Amino acid sequence: MKKGDYGDESVFYNSKYQRWQGVAAMAIGLAVSVYLFANVFSVYTGPIPNGNPGIGDITFIVGFVLTGVLYYAFQTMTGNQATAAGKAGSRAA
Secondary structure (H helix, E strand, O other): OOOOOOOOHHHHOOHHHOOOHHHHHHHHHHHHHHHHHOEEOOOEEOHHHHHOOOOOOOHHHHHHHHHHHHHHHHHHHHOOOOOHHHHHOOOOO
């Protein structure tokens, strides 16, 4: 429908648009959720399911929520770093 014009593709090649917030949030969320909440009986049981066996393995839920919260916190701390053209989503300058 756009006939090949998808806006400004320079954001894919410009290194100032490489974001660290998502990677950092995912790594921290994964490490914390697996360490605290994993419940794989023969491999590893985290401290929270070990003390409360009724909880079960809620690693995915905790990791998902924690990653989202961390990403939001990282975004608010660094502020919006998009340029005017990036905000417009097109070739506007």
